[in-house]
Amino acid sequence: MTNSSNPPRVVVTTSWDDGHRLDPKLAELLDRYGVVGTFYISPRNIEFAPGDHLSHQGVRELGERHEIGGHTLSHQRLPLITDAAAEEEIRAGKDEVEQIIGAPVRTFCYPRGEYHATHVQQVKDAGFGLARTVRRHSLGIGDPFEAVTTVNAYAHRVDVPQVLQMAEFNPFTAGKLFLNWDDFAIAWFEKCLREGGVYHLWGHSWEVEARGDWQRLERVLDHISRRPGVEYVANAALIPSEN
Template sequence: MTTSWDDGHRLDVRLAELLDRYGLPGTFYIAPRNIEFEKGDHLGAPGVRELAERFEIGGHTLSHYRLPKIPDAAAREDIRAGKQDVEDTIGGEVVSFCYPRGEYQAQHVAMVRECGFRTARTVRRHALDPGDPFEARTTVNAYAHRVDVPVAVRMAGRRPRAAARLFLNWDDLAIAWFEACLRDGGVFHLWGHSWEVDARGDWARLERVLEHIGGRADVRYLTNGELVTTGD
């Protein structure tokens, strides 16, 4: 199993404390100059360095621009500069990337490769097979998506009450997916945003999931980067 957390918000520190509590790995995707945050909400270089002592740090562009919305040259530079900034901050190589908002096109995949990344995460969910390492799928987002009715129905075996519970409670859906992974094999990938967990008052839900999935003798715990850099 693996987890990842996007954007580089100051609340990533609180999220990291939860991961530590349950002995879980995490990949934190940092956009050092994220234009969507107020200046005081950025994690900042000292915070990034502190996280890097215990977790993987990944690239998320420099400014978190939506790549398809800007010229290709600007997109390539934002990807490159974000990688360089984070590597300078942590004093080490960055091998994992996450597309801002999950938005990208074929040329952006090529740019990520050219910049030296070895994997790139999307926001596609409901998978236990990551697939292409440069368009890696995930399993569950720590957020209640209102488009998840068909998935909830399928996971619940078409039992209406069970489906409603999975649909309304992303933590129940995450646990159901984790149990499916234990049964069938694969990679369980939980991801989210610390600021979003906080805005929705979902810290207790997140901790419930982390407690459930942590400390399993029959589970291999890896960062996103280790999924592609660690041999079987």
């Protein structure tokens, strides 16, 4: 049991993927609540219409307040392209984003969370210090080049086992957590306060918009923000040598 006079270390970090034109709206929400974000930018994302890309100026402005990370050049699915093409995607994406913001980029996120061992090594060779996956339900980071997260700003229908465990198998509570990702995110934060660890919330601004989830996201940020003794950091602070 944790001694109340010596509470566990609690770290909060958030990250937001892809480089969409709605990222500044999300950043404004983070700023309002004093929560730090890392924005993983794919500057030539092939999954967006040209008008949906965050402009270079927008990326620079984000970088003045939050961390900018790499997300490949064009958001291609790494396991579906050749190793040489994957290496170029990772390196060229890093180079272009660094040119945009005029500063080093130290963290990376695998597009769609899809990668092989070869890609992990390519990320290391490109000079990144941490690479985030899309795996969830952890209060640690694990391997820094396959870093895990806590919760996604999205309702996942495959989360039943984790929801049941979080709800201590209470059907009413489980139903509430299953239907409302914001309640699930808040429950994870309360667990982190009790046990300590790294609380990592992540998502996509365009997805929040598409699902009409801005109020849910704001509710979570309001709950987790400005807590005495809690550290609010960018993903780069999770790089082991910088802890």
